[in-house]
Amino acid sequence: MAFSLFSAKNRIINLVLNDHSIRFVELKQSKPPAAQKWNERFLPPGIITDGKIVDIDTLTNIIEQCIDEWKINRRSIRFLVPDPLVIIRKVSIPEDIQDDEIKGYLYLELGSSIHLPFEEPVFDYYPLQGNGKTKDLLLFAAPEQYVMAYAQLFASLKLTPVAADISPLSLYRLYHYLELAGEKEVLFTVQFDLTSVNLCIFEESVPLVMRQFALPFNIDNWEIKPDLMGFIEYKYIGDSEELVIQFEDIFKEINKLLDFYRYSLSNNEKKDVTKFLLNGDHPMITAIYDEMKERFEVPIERITFDSDAKGSVPANLLLSLGLALKEVQ
Incomplete structure (x- = not known):
């Protein structure tokens, strides 16, 4: 599943942008595939807000610097559509609509019956x-x-968008590539990042429901600097009670979504979530x-992912890695 704007190409750079960072992973063409290159760049507040590009000029300058530093000029790219922009919805259409007519039918019905x-x-x-x-x-x-704003920005910088994903x-x-998935599993993914949290429930490989929540972020409460490997290190220096309140709100939302699945989405079978999958770049992820x-x-x-002699891919780059596996069979 991906947004059908682009066609597939080879040697693709995998970019993930959110409100506070730009990250990329490039796979080495091997079996099994291995992460060959990866890196990240901090984005100050106000450049991207709630997934929408706000300061296009500054973002353009920063991505230009990244292209030069990471040596990814004139490459094909995949990118993630920022979570706050995406909705997942179950819809029903007439049984007599043929498979090759579904796309056209949806185009006609969006805004009217859908x-x-x-x-x-x-x-x-x-x-x-x-x-x-x-x-x-x-x-x-x-x-x-908003999706095309990203695609056009990349194209203006001589990067060729070939796929978008969520x-x-x-x-x-x-998770599936690493053979962690179980049979008849109901998986609740929790992507807990510095400025947002994404919750999604999968029945086997199908994402049935998704919720997105912004986290308050005051840059004055954080010390942000590169670590010895050049990756971003965040240290919280504000009032710890503020973080406790943020986390408490998210745990309440997790409980709400658990109940929603149990009583509304499981077709009266009273099924329960069987596993959580926790990921994200929040510096308190271990405490979470x-x-x-x-x-x-x-x-x-x-999840952990080892890549040959380079060691483990940092946890905050695992989304980029999952995006890179999109065309891997």
Whole structure:
């Protein structure tokens, strides 16, 4: 599943931009594939806000510097559509719509019988098991103007966008690639980053519901500097009670989504989530993991990925790595 704006090419750079960083991973063409190069750059607040490009000139200058430093000029790229822009929705269409007519049907019905909180969406869909009377689909959509703002920015810098994806699918792709997925599993992914949290529930490989939450971020409360390896190191120097309140709010949202799945999405089967998958770049991620173990009876998984002699790919780059695995069979 990906937004159908581009066609596939080889030797692709995998870029992930959010409100506070730019990251990339390049795979070495080997079997099994290995991460060959990776890096990241901090973005000051106000350049990207809630996934939308706010300061295009500054972002352009920063990406130009990254292209030069990372030696990725004139490359094809995949990128993640920022989480705040994406919605996932289950829709039903008439059973007699043929498979090759679904895309056109959705184009016609978006804005009329299928309502989204924005106009002019870019979208993709995934077929679900129908009931014999309708075809059920999982619709992935985002505002085209904001997605294309990224694509046009990249193109202006001689980077060629060939695919766009969403973060829960990239994370699940890596999870599945590492053979961590179980049969009939209901997986609850928690992507806990510095400025946002993404929650998504998968039945086997299908993401049924996604929720996105912004985290308050005051740069004055953080000490930000490169570590010995050149990666960004965040140290919180503000009032710790503020973080406790933020985390408490997210744990409440996790409980709400657990209940929503249990009582509304599981087709009256009263199924439960069988595992959490925790990932993210938040510097308190270990404390978050420990707190989740205390609060929830569901097992919690974390991912590590070793890449030949270079050692483990840093945890904050695993989304980029999952995106890089998109075309790997």
